[in-house]
Amino acid sequence: MKQFILRRVAQLVLVVFSVTFLTFASLNLVGDPLFNIVGVLSGIPDEQCEAVARGEIEDTQSSGLNVGDCALIAQAKEQNNLDKNVAERYGIWLSDMASGDFGTSFVNGDEISDIVKERLPVTIRLIVLAQIVALGIAIPWGVASAYRANRGFDKASTVGSFGLLSIPNFALGVILLYFFTLRWQIFPSRYENAGWWSELKALTLPAFTLGLGLAATYQRLLRTDLITTLQDDFIHMARAKGMSDRHIMYRHALRPSMFSVITVFGVNTGALIGGALVVEQIFSIPGVGTELVEAVLRNDPPVVISLISVVAIGFVLINFFVDLMYGYLDPRVRTS
Amino acid sequence: MSEIETTGESRLEAISMDDDVVDAVKKKLGVGFWIAVGWLGLLVATVVLAPLLPFDDPDKLASGPARTGPSMDNWFGTDALGRDVFARTVYGARVSLVVGFIAIAFGMVVGGSLGMIAGYFRGRVDQVISFLFFTLLSFPGLILALLITSTFDRTLRTVSLTLGVLAVAPVGRLARAATLVFAEREFVQAARVIGAKHFRILTRELLPVVLIPMAALALLGMGVAIVAEGGLAFLQLSVEDISWGVIINDGRGIRDLQENPHVALMPIGVMFLTILALNFAGDRVREYFDVRETAF
Numbered sequence: 001m002k003q004f005i006l007r008r009v010a011q012l013v014l015v016v017f018s019v020t021f022l023t024f025a026s027l028n029l030v031g032d033p034l035f036n037i038v039g040v041l042s043g044i045p046d047e048q049c050e051a052v053a054r055g056e057i058e059d060t061q062s063s064g065l066n067v068g069d070c071a072l073i074a075q076a077k078e079q080n081n082l083d084k085n086v087a088e089r090y091g092i093w094l095s096d097m098a099s100g101d102f103g104t105s106f107v108n109g110d111e112i113s114d115i116v117k118e119r120l121p122v123t124i125r126l127i128v129l130a131q132i133v134a135l136g137i138a139i140p141w142g143v144a145s146a147y148r149a150n151r152g153f154d155k156a157s158t159v160g161s162f163g164l165l166s167i168p169n170f171a172l173g174v175i176l177l178y179f180f181t182l183r184w185q186i187f188p189s190r191y192e193n194a195g196w197w198s199e200l201k202a203l204t205l206p207a208f209t210l211g212l213g214l215a216a217t218y219q220r221l222l223r224t225d226l227i228t229t230l231q232d233d234f235i236h237m238a239r240a241k242g243m244s245d246r247h248i249m250y251r252h253a254l255r256p257s258m259f260s261v262i263t264v265f266g267v268n269t270g271a272l273i274g275g276a277l278v279v280e281q282i283f284s285i286p287g288v289g290t291e292l293v294e295a296v297l298r299n300d301p302p303v304v305i306s307l308i309s310v311v312a313i314g315f316v317l318i319n320f321f322v323d324l325m326y327g328y329l330d331p332r333v334r335t336s
Numbered sequence: 337m338s339e340i341e342t343t344g345e346s347r348l349e350a351i352s353m354d355d356d357v358v359d360a361v362k363k364k365l366g367v368g369f370w371i372a373v374g375w376l377g378l379l380v381a382t383v384v385l386a387p388l389l390p391f392d393d394p395d396k397l398a399s400g401p402a403r404t405g406p407s408m409d410n411w412f413g414t415d416a417l418g419r420d421v422f423a424r425t426v427y428g429a430r431v432s433l434v435v436g437f438i439a440i441a442f443g444m445v446v447g448g449s450l451g452m453i454a455g456y457f458r459g460r461v462d463q464v465i466s467f468l469f470f471t472l473l474s475f476p477g478l479i480l481a482l483l484i485t486s487t488f489d490r491t492l493r494t495v496s497l498t499l500g501v502l503a504v505a506p507v508g509r510l511a512r513a514a515t516l517v518f519a520e521r522e523f524v525q526a527a528r529v530i531g532a533k534h535f536r537i538l539t540r541e542l543l544p545v546v547l548i549p550m551a552a553l554a555l556l557g558m559g560v561a562i563v564a565e566g567g568l569a570f571l572q573l574s575v576e577d578i579s580w581g582v583i584i585n586d587g588r589g590i591r592d593l594q595e596n597p598h599v600a601l602m603p604i605g606v607m608f609l610t611i612l613a614l615n616f617a618g619d620r621v622r623e624y625f626d627v628r629e630t631a632f
Contacts, residue, residue: 011470018471026487162619166612168563170570170581171604174588178601182594189590267473274478278570282588293571296486304486308479316474 004327012320019312024090027301049073093305102306107298112306115291120310123280123287126210127272129203131265133211134218138261141215142222143249149227157223161216169275173209173282180205191285206279210272217268218261225257259326266322270315369620372613379610383429392420394427394578403596412602416592424583425603431492431579432562432607438496439561440554443503448550451508455515456538466512472505478567485573495568495575499561510553514546548625555618559611566607580607 049070084092096103102112145154167175181189187205192198229235230253238248277289284290288307295303382389392410402418404410412421454465472480484498518524519542527541568574569581580603586592587599 014467015471015474019474022471023483026483162615163612166559166615167608168566168611170566171584171607174584174593174600174604177588178593178597182590270473270476273476274567277478277482278567281570292482293573296482297572304483308483311479312475315476319474 001327005324008320008323008327012316015316016313019316020094020309021090023305023308023312024093025086027305028086028089044069044073097306097309103302105295105300105303107300107303112303115303116288116306116310119286119288119291119307122285123273123276123289125199126203126206126276126280126285126287127269129200129207130210130214130272130276131269133207134214135261137211137215138218138222139254142219142226143254145219145223146226146230146253147245147249149223154223157219161219164212164216167213169209169213170278170282172212173206173279176205176209177282191283202283202285206276206283206285209279209282210275214268214272217264221260221264222257225260226253229253229257262322262326266319269318273311273315365620365624369617372617372620375609375613376617379429380433382426383433386426386430391426392423394419394423396420405596405598406602413596413598415587415596415599421583421587421599421602424578425580425606428578428580428583428603429606429610431575431577432565432581434492435496435499435565435575435579436558436562438493439499439564440503440507440557442497442500443507443557444550444554446500447504447507448511448546450504451511451513452515452538452542452546454508455512456519456534456542458516462512465508469505469508469512472501477502478564478571481564481568482571482573485568490573490576492575492577495565499564502564503557503561507550507553507557510549511546514549515542518542518545549622552618552622552625555614555621559614559618562607562614563611 052070093103100113102116104111105115141157145157148154177189180186188198188202191202193202226249235248235253238252243252276287277292279285280287280289281293288311292304292307292311295307396419402414403416405413407413410420410422412425415421415424450465450468454462475483481498481502484501485495488494488498524537524541527537532541562580565574565579566581566584569579570585572585574581583603584600584607587596587603592599
C-alpha cells in the first residue's frame with residue numbers, strides 16, 4: 001500500500017508539472033505577452049532600444065520613437081519578467097503560484113487570487129450539486145432496474161438512459177431553460193446570491209443539466225454491477241434469512257456494487273468541469289467558466305493560465321484521491 | 337461466424353457450447369442499427385447535395401418574415417434576422433460532421449499508431465507513450481480545447497485537429513490494450529517465427545484485429561467530437577462558420593427562446609437524432625464484435 005501511494009504521488013507531481021508547463025508555455029510562446037501590456041509599442045524592435053541604451057541614437061521623434069518608449073518597455077519587461085526565457089519565467093510563476101500569488105491581470109490589473117477566491121466556490125458548488133443530483137437519481141434508478149432485470153421497467157430504463165446520454169449538455173440546458181424558466185417560470189432566469197436559498201434555486205437547473213447525463217452513466221454501471229452482485233451467495237443467504245428485498249438491495253448489495261461508479265467518478269469530474277464552463281454560459285453563472293471565457297476573449301493570458309492551472313490541478317487531485325480510494329477498497333489494484 | 341453456421345460439425349459444437357456462445361452465433365446487428373445507419377446516410381447525402389437541392393442560402397437575410405414558426409416555405413421557421421433555420425441546420429451539419437469526422441480520423445491515426453506501438457514494443461516506449469496519454473487525459477477535455485483554440489485560430493482545420501488531439505488518448509489507450517492482448521496470440525508469434533519485420537507484423541497482423549474495437553469507438557467518438565464542437569461554439573471559441581453549436585447558441589438568448597424557440601429547438605432535435613444514431617450504431621458494433629474494453 002505504501003509503495004502504491006508513493007508511486008501515485010510521483011505520478012501526480014509529474015502530471016502537475018507537465019500540465020502547468022503545457023498551459024504556461026502554449027500561452028507564452030504563441031502571441032506576444034508584451035503586446036497586451038504596452039500595446040503597439042511592443043512592435044519596436046529590440047535592437048532599436050539597445051541602440052538607444054548605448055547612446056547611438058536619440059530617443060526622440062527623429063528616430064521614430066517617443067521619449068520614454070524604451071524605458072516603458074524595459075519597465076514592463078522587468079515587472080513581468082519578460083526579459084527572462086520561458087523556462088525561467090515558468091519557474092518564477094510556479095513558485096509564486098505555490099505561495100498563493102497568482103499575479104495580476106494584464107488588462108485590468110485585478111489580483112488573480114481575488115478572482116479565483118470569488119469564482120471558484122461558485123463552480124465547486126455547481127459541480128458538487130450536479131454530482132448529488134446524478135447520484136440521487138442514479139442509485140434508486142439503478143437499484144430499481146437491477147431488481148427486476150430485463151423486465152419492463154429495466155427495458156424502458158435502457159432506452160431512457162440511452163436517450164439521456166445522447167443529449168449534449170448545452171442542448172439539455174437550453175431545453176430546461178426554455179421550459180422551467182421561460183414557460184413555467186419555476187426557476188429564476190438570473191443568478192442571485194442573496195443567501196443560500198436563492199443560490200440553490202439559481203443552481204438547480206444548471207445542476208440538473210449537468211447531472212442528468214451523468215445519472216444515466218452511473219445508472220448503467222450500477223445496474224450491471226448490481227446484477228453481478230445479486231448472484232452472490234451472501235445475497236441468497238440474506239434472502240433465506242427472510243430479509244426484505246429493499247433491505248437487501250440497499251444494505252447488502254449496493255456497497256459492493258459501487259466500484260465502477262467510483263472509478264468513473266473521477267474521470268467524469270473532468271467532463272463536469274468542461275460541462276460547467278458551457279452551462280455557466282447558458283445560465284449566466286459567475287463561476288470560473290464565465291471568467292475564463294471572458295479572459296480568453298479579452299486576451300488576458302495571466303488570468304487564463306492561472307484559471308486553467310487551478311482547474312487542471314484540481315482535476316488531477318480528484319483523480320488521485322479516487323485512485324487511492326479505489327486502491328483502498330480493492331486490494332487487486334494496488335499491485336497492478 | 338458464418339463458417340460455424342454452414343459446416344455441420346461446427347454447428348454441433350456450437351450447440352454443445354453454453355448459451356452465451358449460441359447467442360453470439362445468432363447475434364445480428366438488428367433493425368435499429370440499420371435505421372441509425374439510414375439516418376446518418378440521409379444526413380450525409382443531404383449535406384453533400386445541399387448546394388444542388390432547392391434550399392435557401394443559409395446566410396440570406398429575410399428569406400421569409402422574421403421570427404416565424406415552421407411553415408411550408410420555411411420548414412424549421414425563420415430566425416430573428418429572417419434566415420431560414422432549415423437551410424442553416426443543413427449547412428451547419430456540414431461543419432459539424434466534417435469536424436466530427438476529421439477529429440476522430442486524426443485520433444485514430446495518431447492515437448491508434450501510438451497505442452499500437454506502445455502495446456507492441458512495451459517497456460520504455462510504452463511508459464513514455466502511456467504517460468503522454470495520462471497527461472492528455474489529465475486535462476479536462478474542453479479546457480484543453482479552449483487552450484488550443486484560444487492560442488491558435490478558429491478555422492475549421494484548427495478546431496477539427498484540436499478535437500482530434502482530445503481523441504488521441506482514449507483511442508490510443510484502447511489500441512494499446514487491444515494490441516497487448518493480440519500480440520501474445522499464436523498468429524502473431526507465427527509471423528515472428530517466419531521472420532516478419534515489426535512493421536509488417538504491426539500493419540498486416542495486428543492492425544486488422546485492432547481496427548474492430550476501434551471502429552466501435554470511432555462511431556461513439558464522432559458523436560463526442562460533434563458535441564464538443566457545440567460546447568466550444570457556446571464559449572464562442574469554435575469555427576467562425578455556421579455549425580450546429582453556432583446555430584443553437586444564436587437561438588438561445590432569452591428573447592429568442594421566448595418568441596421563437598424553434599430556432600434553437602429544431603437544430604437541437606436534428607443534433608440529438610444524429611448523436612443518438614452514432615451512439616446506437618457504435619454500441620451495436622461493439623456488441624456485435626463483443627468488444628469488452630471501452631476506454632471511455
